[in-house]
Amino acid sequence: RIAGSLYRALSAPGERFAAFSGVFSVVERARFDSKPLVELKGRLAASGARPSTEMRRLVRALSFIQLREQPLFHIPINVLLLWDLGWAGALERWRERCGPRLRGWLDGLADLEALSSLAGFSFDNPSYPFPEVRDGEARLLAEGLGHPLLPSSRRVCNDLALPSPGAALIVTGSNMAGKTTLLRTLGINAVLALAGAPVCARKLRLSPLAVRTSMRVQDSLARGLSYFYAEIERLKGVLDACDQGPVLFLLDEVMQGTNTAERQIASRAIVRRLLGRGAIGAIATHDLALTTLEQETGGQARNVHFTDRIEDGKMSFDYTMRPGVVATTNALALLRKVGIELPEASGRRAESAGCGSDE
Incomplete structure (x- = not known):
């Protein structure tokens, strides 16, 4: 036996x-x-x-x-x-x-x-530089930051700055314009830097940070977990991490699993709490109500956006991050592109940012 x-x-x-x-x-x-x-x-x-x-x-x-x-x-x-x-x-x-x-x-x-x-x-990647990691308060400053998994022929790099505790980017933009990719770019380079690897950037300076995300949340039939509850569990983990030290948070379309009114209230409260605890990070959103946080926080939360262009009936993206709030949307144009007609819609591309807050 x-x-x-x-x-x-x-x-x-x-x-x-x-x-x-x-x-x-x-x-x-x-x-x-x-x-x-x-x-x-x-x-x-x-x-x-x-x-x-x-x-x-x-x-x-x-x-x-x-x-x-x-x-x-x-x-x-x-x-x-x-x-x-x-x-x-x-x-x-x-x-x-x-x-x-x-x-x-x-x-x-x-x-x-x-x-x-x-x-x-x-x-x-012999051309990638090593980052400058220094102890101190939370910060991240990047020049020419790109995603290392994208081929160099397609990669578009951007500069961004989270210079002090409580700094954040509110990222708005058209569908497929690059909002989520920016969050992933920021996260993967921060992880590489803190692991001791070179980074996909011209220059990257940051302090030691715990990287926490709420992205690609999934429900679970096995656990009896709805999408919304899975997301708030993830967000609770991000908030709790702030009690352990400086945090870099990356939030993608916060609180998607609930109605518009409650989403706006909860999203604003969560972002405010993160900034109040000295965390730095970025929030990608279609909810333009969050963009008022720039004025409410005295510029700690800055609005940036990505946009698209339509030339000769073709939609294109340059994946370049710009200051301010997005001024156009493209959800209806994308629906028409894949063959979904919307007779009740005006058929015109929305020109006002307010037209797309719930895309």
């Missing part, structure tokens, strides 16, 4: 143990010049045992126990040699010898993998 329980517990991860043995061998043979990598390698060898050797011993023991799957061979050899008992003892001795060290070995390997990923990103 003991051997059977050991086999059931270890048969699934057994293949991964074999892979770890090979990776540990590579690390043990590698020669590092960087002090952090030398220290990391030293941690793996600190116990005196070679992780690769011990992993091979574990895999060998597991492979012999797997003979249980071949009853014509297993039954007689187990009766004659007490096969299961012998290899169960070998596994127990391995656990006593290496069990306390295993977590440290795997943590060291995880650290090396993370550093390798950052080094690979830097190698693949």
